[in-house]
Amino acid sequence: MSESASRTLRVAHLYPELLNLYGDSGNILCLRKRMEWRGIEPDVREVHVGDRPSFSGVDIAFIGGGSDREQRIVCDYLLEEKDELAAFVEDGGVLAAVCGGYQLLGHSYAMGDQVVEGLGLVDLFTDHGEPRIIGNIAVESRVSPQPIVGYENHAGRTHLGEGVEPLGRVLFGRGNDGASGFEGCLYKNVLGTYVHGPLLPKNPGVADWLIARALERRYGSADLEPLDDREELAANEVMYHRLMAGEVEEL
Numbered sequence: 001m002s003e004s005a006s007r008t009l010r011v012a013h014l015y016p017e018l019l020n021l022y023g024d025s026g027n028i029l030c031l032r033k034r035m036e037w038r039g040i041e042p043d044v045r046e047v048h049v050g051d052r053p054s055f056s057g058v059d060i061a062f063i064g065g066g067s068d069r070e071q072r073i074v075c076d077y078l079l080e081e082k083d084e085l086a087a088f089v090e091d092g093g094v095l096a097a098v099c100g101g102y103q104l105l106g107h108s109y110a111m112g113d114q115v116v117e118g119l120g121l122v123d124l125f126t127d128h129g130e131p132r133i134i135g136n137i138a139v140e141s142r143v144s145p146q147p148i149v150g151y152e153n154h155a156g157r158t159h160l161g162e163g164v165e166p167l168g169r170v171l172f173g174r175g176n177d178g179a180s181g182f183e184g185c186l187y188k189n190v191l192g193t194y195v196h197g198p199l200l201p202k203n204p205g206v207a208d209w210l211i212a213r214a215l216e217r218r219y220g221s222a223d224l225e226p227l228d229d230r231e232e233l234a235a236n237e238v239m240y241h242r243l244m245a246g247e248v249e250e251l
């Protein structure tokens with residue numbers, strides 16, 4: 001057995017029954033397969049409503065997007081685990097959060113005109129904007145060799161605090177607030193983004209960034225052998241080129 005075959009990464013999928021818009025559960029499938037293909041054992045555990053999640057043995061936590069209502073339910077559960085989640089983040093735990101999940105990371109977010117307390121894990125906040133931002137998106141980011149492509153659908157506008165790095169620069173679409181030109185956030189090993197689609201299958205660079213950060217934290221190094229990504233990269237390229245060639249309408 002090679003050394004890599006004995007590595008395991010634990011993935012916590014938070015509230016898949018509530019935050020699962022636009023195939024966000026495909027992100028977990030993608031992480032699982034990219035680990036398996038490299039002989040890394042994925043230990044995927046779903047956290048459901050009513051569970052008391054513990055993050056002590058977790059390597060990668062994932063939280064997807066959803067409607068305001070579902071987002072609110074999840075936020076209320078996670079607020080109870082706020083200190084443990086903050087300790088996980090500060091310790092370099094890998095946390096990937098999409099759209100509604102991304103908004104929860106900040107100090108507050110908006111449900112219509114109502115301001116709702118967030119988890120305060122990252123210095124950002126989200127307010128409400130009109131019109132709703134709906135459409136395809138492409139983002140240039142240091143975490144991915146290819147542009148990150150996908151689909152965004154959010155009313156919230158997210159504003160990053162000083163010193164919080166955006167995930168990247170919007171090449172097509174709207175991103176965090178439709179005005180700054182930025183998309184998502186990076187803080188320690190937290191990656192927040194509005195990109196659904198799901199995010200990871202067409203953006204293998206992002207998936208590998210998450211896996212690499214988790215391996216570094218648990219095993220001290222991240223020698224990720226390359227995979228045959230021809231299909232993934234073809235899907236990425238087709239979408240990117242169609243967007244940039246104007247074959248798909250902008251908002």
Ligand SMILES: NC(=O)CC[C@H](N)C(=O)O
Pocket residue numbers: 021064065066067068071098099100101103153154155156
């Ligand atoms: N797609 C989502 O996750 C939506 C997030 C949030 N409910 C908003 O509309 O801003």
